[in-house]
Amino acid sequence: MGDSQDDFQTMSCSKVGGTNPLQPVQDRQWVVASPLADGPSGDGIDAYITFRRGLINATPLTETAIQIYTTRDGGASYQPTGEITDPDFFGFDNQNVSQTGNPVVDSQGNLWQSYYFGTLAKVAKYDPVADSFEVFEVANRPADVGNVFPTLAIDSADNLYYGWIEGGSFDVLFSKSTDSAVTWSDPVRVNAPGDSELAVNPYMVAGSEGRVAILFNATEGETSPDGADGKAWHLYLSQSLNAHTANPSFTQYQVTDTPLHFNSICTGGLGCTLSGGDRSLLEFNEVDIDRMDGSMVFIFADNGREQQPPLAGGDIPQPYIMATRQITGNSMIAGKSVQNTLPRTNFAQDREGDSTYPKAGTAEGPEHPAMDILFSRLEATETGVRAYMTMKDLSDPADALDVTFGLGDPRLTDKAIWVTRFEVNEKVFALGMDVDRTALTGQVEPVFWYGTPGVARSSGIKRSNYGHQGTHTSDADVGFIDGDTIVVEIPYDEMGIDPSAMDKPVFHSVVTFALAHPDGTLTDQTCLDFPGLDDDEFTPIVETICSDDFNYFNNQRTVDASKAYDWTLGDPTPLPPNEDENSDDDDFDDDGSRDDTDSDDDNDGKSDDSDSDDDNDGRSDDSDSDDDNDGISDDHDSESKKETQRTKYRSSNGNSSSTHAMVVDTNALLLIAVAEGVGAENLQVEIYNPAGMLVASSVATPGKTIATAVPLGAGTYAVKVTNPTDGKLDYELKLISRTNWL
Structure with missing residues (x-):
């Protein structure tokens, strides 16, 4: 059983103990909370779980029943409370195993359990005060x-x-x-x-x-x-x-x-x-x-x-919840009106530190920062829709391959997958990035893709299957890692969208996932313990089996997921909490004259030559590092050109590096990358062109290091920041592009 105290951001799990080892087939689990729940601090019943106890290969080892367990400590543990036995249904005839419906709890804390067999509908009551059961007939129908x-x-x-x-x-x-x-x-x-x-x-x-x-x-x-x-x-x-x-x-x-x-x-x-x-x-x-x-x-x-x-032996579509x-x-509820007050957002900010895996079992697994989702958003471009997936630490995406799967499952993660999924025009799409263990061995870069989700099947079970599958997806023309953010674009044509249309489509249920895909088989000789029953005496045993070909259903496991949100094409898209963006303002007084040709930048009646405070902020121009208050330092702000600046607030561990993207068009004249902070002069900043060639290296001054490059064409340039020291450094990374005013 799972229990969450923080809106499902984290989940603690506990095993419902005490099940009869002779009746391992448990089915139709139902959970219901009590209105008298008093949580871990009280001694009342907080919730019930009921389930049907089945038979083993139709062999009646004991009578069948509906089992009831309760928790009195807010879900930390569950204890057996009793079982519903009905002579009309239960006993040694396998045909009399009842099917159960959902239970409810009344205002006095009594549990009511629905169940039936064939044409007979019944309900049972459990009174926790008297510790007693009663059975009632609801209807005996002709069908x-x-x-x-x-x-x-x-x-x-x-x-x-x-x-x-x-x-x-x-x-x-x-x-x-x-x-x-x-x-x-x-x-x-x-x-x-x-x-x-x-x-x-x-x-x-x-x-x-x-x-x-x-x-x-x-x-x-x-x-x-x-x-x-x-x-x-x-x-x-x-x-x-x-x-x-x-x-x-x-x-x-x-x-x-x-x-x-x-x-x-x-x-x-x-x-x-x-x-x-x-x-x-x-x-x-x-x-x-x-x-x-x-x-x-x-x-x-x-x-x-x-x-x-x-259906005629063909495919059945993938279902979605x-x-x-x-x-x-x-x-x-009498006296209330439906308000439709559900808050709507066009992005998702996710809790840090909830990327543990395994999620359940005897112990919760470790955190995986490369799969710890912090922020999810969409953005419209001229050619398509981009998904931005920000992780806690994506300095080495291969770290995501460290995910393991708990006791009894010694497999490795074969592939790590980062996915953003949404529904638009009544169809589901996904886009993302894969890191494959085999591909990394050959020094192959991560794969970026888009398309529709696939389906994984095994013994009649169907699950969504994401990633670069080939049949359902295509290589993304735009895909890159920007610091700790994965950026992937899906074209409008793929989604059947005309971006120029007046009616803008709504992207529903946008969710970002971080998934671990385990290997489907174990090829080395492996021994595993499996619980079972002695054939003669039906006593519990543990059997050790060794094989070089254990087969598993290699379904993808969710390490972390964001909350869902809706986004309309053209919505303004917020930046992550650790980023800012500034646009140049070279006409401070908004009089139509750019500051390089305006002799009175602040319209105070004083010529700039004789005005010691051009922006009237109370600071002398000599000590003011931003004379037009646009957030871009005078060191990099030309009065005759337009600058756009994106600021990231970063923390870099010793002997590590991170790469950040600068997407520029043909109008770009200059690229500037500046790292500022205490000890930032120790950082190394490099700029690489879209072909991966180094085009600029940094020059350091106290508290700052800077690299500049003249772009020779449009594309995605990479800014690499390296911390060669043994210590941790906190800094601001400013990525500035300069163009002509158009």
Whole structure:
């Protein structure tokens, strides 16, 4: 189990201990917090986790049950609390292993767990004070009530609501209890006829008394979800404000504006792998309530980015986990109004020091500064959109290959991948940089790429696959490392964007990832320990297996990730916190005359020849290093030319170097690189042209070192700063380009 106390910037993990070694198959894990949670300082129950205990190869070693664990220390540890056993379902017949839906907790701290078998829907109650269990029947229907799974909700008055998809009709049915599950109302259909006739994957939430909403996937009528080839599925929501009454009314809304899936949906769980059915969406629908204003937030799977032909042994599109929220309509909390106050940003600033890996297991792994994301932003250029990914320390990108994968997995990182992903024009794109262990051996530079995400598959499992794959990506024409920032550009044509159009596209869900891709096999002789069972006595054992060909599913592991943000083409893009940018102002008094031809730069009536303070800042020009207050030092500010300056605040360890980019066009006349700070005279500054040739070396003076170069053409010049000392040096790096005023 994972626990976060800082908005998921970091996650601590603990093993839910005490599971029966004779019942290692644990399935349908559900987590629910208690409204009486008092955190690590109290002794009350903070949260429950429930899961179904399965069988081993259909062998009934013990009776099956739904296990319940609790935490009383804010998630630091979980202890077994009890189990739900039901003579109608559980026992030694493997066909009677129940499927579980989600649990809820009432205002007294009692746990309510939904579950079913076949046509019978039930709910169980655990009372932590009495330490007792009760089982209640919700409905006995003429058809299966799974389809998957049943869903349970509880409102502020402790009224219970039970929802399910009924087999045969595949309608969303709803029942309520206002007497603590003793009696239940006759089921009511809540999905509207027509486009939402056929439904699967329900999930329900409740707020104030009687305010209930059920989320589900649906398409127009067919005999079953498995027979829906050629159909388009959407996400729907049915909401009631009087669900606790004798005659509740529901209003249905379509949540998605484009289809989230095409063709059939298999609801047979792992059996879909055997049948060849499409379970690509899994069962990820969920809805919850923002307690600030009672608005609803949604999470769901979506692989409807492009319409696909019916499945006939072909490919199934990659699904994405999507999130959205209610911005208008009825609040789920009485007396509140939906405010749509979610703050929007067009960049992401990420926490420093959260790039540990492994993330879970017996111990959290070390930090990896080369993969520690600090800042993510997009920027429009004349030819495309650039992604800027700033890391904590990218002085040696190969350091990212030091990521390891924890106990029991001795593989090395085969490839490190830095990715920015977004959705625009209803399609998902990614761009980034790879560092490959094999490529580095041959002194090959990092690879920059753009395109659409690939898909990794193994035994029916599908995951996103990023990087320079060849089939889904292309080499980026613009890609470089600028200090600790990776810069990659994706062309407008690739995204189908006309940058001159009046309506500017919105780039949704922009996220930056730092990924470690492990090697898929171990080629050297390796011995690993695997838990197992003795064949005769079914006692736990540890078996050591040695092989020179261990095969792993080499899915990419997330070392760090930024928060998501939206960006509109043409948005002004902020600089990272450790950078500033200054533009030249050679017309200080804005009178239309440039300072080199203006005899009175500050319009104070005094000629510059007799005016000792040309910018009226109270400092004599003799002691003022910036006479026009534009942030560019007089040493590098020509009154007749235009300068643009970018300042980076850097810290350099001893015997290390960093490289910074200067992108210039054909108008550039001079490039200036200045490092300033205590001890900065010890730094070495070099400028390299786009072909990699050294064109300028630094000259040092106390507290400063400077290099200048005359560019011979447009392109990306590299400024290399080296600290040859054994100590750490802090400095400001100013990158200045000079052009004619146009």
